[in-house]
Amino acid sequence: MRISRRLILGASLLAACTAALAQDYPAKPIRFIVPFPPGGGTDSLTRLVANKLTETLKWNFVVENKPGAGGNVALDTTAKAVPDGYTLVMAQTDNVVLNPLLYSKLTYDPVKDLVPVGLVASGPAVLVVRADSPYKTLADVVAAAKAAPAKLTFASPGLGTVSHLISELWQKSSGMKLTHVPYRGLSQALPDVLSGQVDMYMGSIPTLQGHIKGGKVRALAVTTAKRSPVLPLVPTYTESGIPGVELASVWGVMAPAGTPQNVIQRLNTEINKVLQQPDTREKIIASGAVMLGGSPQEMGELYAADRQKLAPVVRDSGTRLD
Numbered sequence: 433m434r435i436s437r438r439l440i441l442g443a444s445l446l447a448a449c450t451a452a453l454a455q456d457y458p459a460k461p462i463r464f465i466v467p468f469p470p471g472g473g474t475d476s477l478t479r480l481v482a483n484k485l486t487e488t489l490k491w492n493f494v495v496e497n498k499p500g501a502g503g504n505v506a507l508d509t510t511a512k513a514v515p516d517g518y519t520l521v522m523a524q525t526d527n528v529v530l531n532p533l534l535y536s537k538l539t540y541d542p543v544k545d546l547v548p549v550g551l552v553a554s555g556p557a558v559l560v561v562r563a564d565s566p567y568k569t570l571a572d573v574v575a576a577a578k579a580a581p582a583k584l585t586f587a588s589p590g591l592g593t594v595s596h597l598i599s600e601l602w603q604k605s606s607g608m609k610l611t612h613v614p615y616r617g618l619s620q621a622l623p624d625v626l627s628g629q630v631d632m633y634m635g636s637i638p639t640l641q642g643h644i645k646g647g648k649v650r651a652l653a654v655t656t657a658k659r660s661p662v663l664p665l666v667p668t669y670t671e672s673g674i675p676g677v678e679l680a681s682v683w684g685v686m687a688p689a690g691t692p693q694n695v696i697q698r699l700n701t702e703i704n705k706v707l708q709q710p711d712t713r714e715k716i717i718a719s720g721a722v723m724l725g726g727s728p729q730e731m732g733e734l735y736a737a738d739r740q741k742l743a744p745v746v747r748d749s750g751t752r753l754d
Contacts, residue, residue: 457517457695461492465510465521467503473638473719477553477683478522480715484706502592502753503527504538507686511545515690517699520549525594525681529738533746534592534753546686548731550700551724552707553716554680555636556656557595558666559586560649562626570653570672573632577608585611587621587633592751594681595634597742598655600749602669602677625649636681637663637720655679662720680722682738684731700728 464482468474475497482493498506506521507528513519528542540546559570567573577584588596591614603610613630615621618639625633626648633640637654641662644651651666657678659668669677685703687696706712707725716723 457698458491460518461494462517463513463519464493464495465506465519466495466497467499467506467521467523467527468497469499470497473555473636473721474522474524474683476719477716477721480712481522481552481685481703481706484709484712485702488706488709489702502531502534504531504535504540507531507542507546508538508540510686511540511542511688513688515688515692517687517691517695519688520699521546521686522552522683523686524683525735525738526592528684528686529735529742530592530594530597530746531753533739533743534751536752536754542686542735545689547689547691547696548728548735549685549687549696550703550728551726551731551734552683552685552703553721553723554682555638555721556654556660556680557598557634558637558640558644558654558660558663559599559632559634559652560625560640560644561632561652562628563647563650565631565650567632567652568650570669570674573652574606574608574674577603577606577610581609582611584632585613585630587613587615587625587630589617589621589635589639590614592746592753594679595636596751597745597749598677598679599634601679601745602674604745604748605676606674622648639720641720656722660720660722661717679738679741682724682734683721684724684735696728 464478466475466478479495482495485491498509510519510521532538561567586599618635621633624630637660643649651663653669653672654660654666655677656668704725707723713723
């Protein structure tokens, strides 16, 4: 009887402490890790969320860029941090979904060692060719690729990226063969696209929209279910007669497993609130991304669905990053 009372008392004290933690949270600066170098899309999005939370709630953030191994360094650091709500990471599809499929050994498990906090945005991809390319539609590309298998080349920001695997998905669904030429981002690939060294490039709308609007490249199709607000004249893959090629890199905040649930809920609530602010929404849309938001459960389900969709694509492509 005494043991039962002690257990009940202990559980009550734990619940009270957990509630107090959430009520007083945050009592110190929050470390917000970015898996990539300063200046990129992930860095900008992280700082936007951190700045808006600071403006609205007077919370303090320390944004830390921790690049390396396709985001694995940052996610490993987060997974091993104390689960008290004071370490967060801006995760995305490339590292949370793809890295477990591309690396045979990871020092962390994104499903077991990290928990979703909230969806922020997605960065759909767009296929572009140089402005004077003979290929004006997806149908033109497919016809040429079927007539001369593996002759046409497509560039991507790197082996095993979402852009690369979207192109693999497209080839499979269209029954054609292209030759992949991986680069280390758009800055290296663009000169070869413009000079005709490679035939096309698949990359994110946020990184390409300026070049599209500037007339350097022509956009053929976007990988969204609906047309992009910043590229309203560019059709989707489905509109172009190629269904099933709908995928984007999704950004979301994650925390170490074991972080108190009410702290997760507090963070989720506040992130959703700042995403609904008009100026936040405008900045995200203007960048070419799609604003998301939602519950931790929805975030987990979205990443799980993408893993299921991309696992056979990775397997069939034979891509490994070890």
